[in-house]
Amino acid sequence: MKIITFLCIQFFLISNLVVAQVPSWKVDENTYQYSMTFLAKLNANGKQLVSANDKVAAFFGNTCRGVSGLTYVASKNNYYAYLTVFSNTQGEVIKFKLYDSTNDKVIEVSKQISFNVNEHKGNLFQSYSIAEPTLNNKAEVLTFDFMNIKTVSSSINNGKISINIYDINDLTLLKPIFNVSKGAKLLKNRVLQKSGENTVNFTSEILYEVLSEDESSLNNYIVFVQKVPTPTLFYKKDAVCYARGAIKVVSNKEGKTVTINKNGKVIFTKKIINGEATFTDLEVDSYIVSIDSEVKLINIDLKTK
Incomplete structure (x- = not known):
């Protein structure tokens, strides 16, 4: 009986210890006049936070000004924080903290933002990034060619990609292979493209979008493919x-x-x-x-x- 009682007490103490690790971030909304909102993705150490217990909090100094967990959005198959930040003063510098429940860690985010009354940041396509370390904001096509096709010449300049290939090739059955900025995504009609997987008809110009890793940058690229005579x-x-x-x-x-x-x-x-x-x-x-x-x-x- 004593052993069972000891084990129960020990389990209770361990449980309380684990619960105690979870930050008790709270904000008294009634003491503030103004708000600013964010639709954000959370990222800690290069990994997106998706757990039900993961959180983000906004602070001015040591005062908590907003807290949010994560919401799953089925249409995007992704997790977002709907964060409202409160203040009485325009221009206050707001900083963020993340709670990574999987690793039971509170992480301070280096990127800060000035409070702007009634401003909203982020949407389901280009969410606001709250990440530590900061994610890459570059959205560029670095190389663009076609699988098993010899490129005669190519150029990438001011959002236009021009490629010449020999006339023995079929423009309707080209499979793009490409490199983009670190962590960025290449999209066609807002659908994610994977290098070397999709066959595309290039008889006319094709518009692609590149979305940066932190989703703050979105650049358009038009790909134009032209046939040149195959040398004898x-x-x-x-x-x-x-x-x-x-x-x-x-x-x-x-x-x-x-x-x-x-x-x-x-x-x-x-x-x-x-x-x-x-x-x-x-x-x-x-x-x-x-x-x-x-x-x-x-x-x-x-x-x-």
Whole structure:
């Protein structure tokens, strides 16, 4: 019986000790004339707070001016603090504290804000960030390419991304791969995009948005993709003592004529069939090979080793 009583007392003391760790933040709303409101997400040490017991409090000096827990918003599948801060004076510097119930820690937030009467900060798309350490406020596209596609040239300038790819590629079946600022999100029609996962039709310009990690910055980027001609590839095989040389032309210009000139005269012509045209039995000499506006000088040498 004594053992059971001792264990009950010990459990009671431990329970009280745990409860005592929870901050007893309270505010007397009736003593203040004005208010300022926040719709915020809470973040401690890089992790969003989502527990029912997590809290945020606002202070002027050591006086608590507002307290809020978290509310789950099903339409966003996320947790928000609806915080009201009270004051009698415009411009007071308000600081915040977080309670991380999982780790049973009170965390002071370095970012502060001036009290503005009747001002509201944050919404469900761009919530106000109360975080320690402060989250990144950059919202930039750093790189933008396409999976398994060679980019001929690209530029990112003043919210416009211009990309050139070869004309053998299908603009309707491009899969973007990209990098954005640390912690930022890339959105299309307000839907989160993941690098290398979504196939997009780029036959016309596509508008993307980049939302910063702290959700304070939102930047637009327009992506314009243009096809450029795929360059023709020219290959040669030098002559050896027992066989003459050869030239092979590889191109996507199906049906176009390849011309070989020597000493200013056309000596061979052949059409591109199944993506290539091959010329054999070429003696050691210099040849001018052309297809449309592309011209290439090829020397067939005698290979002795």
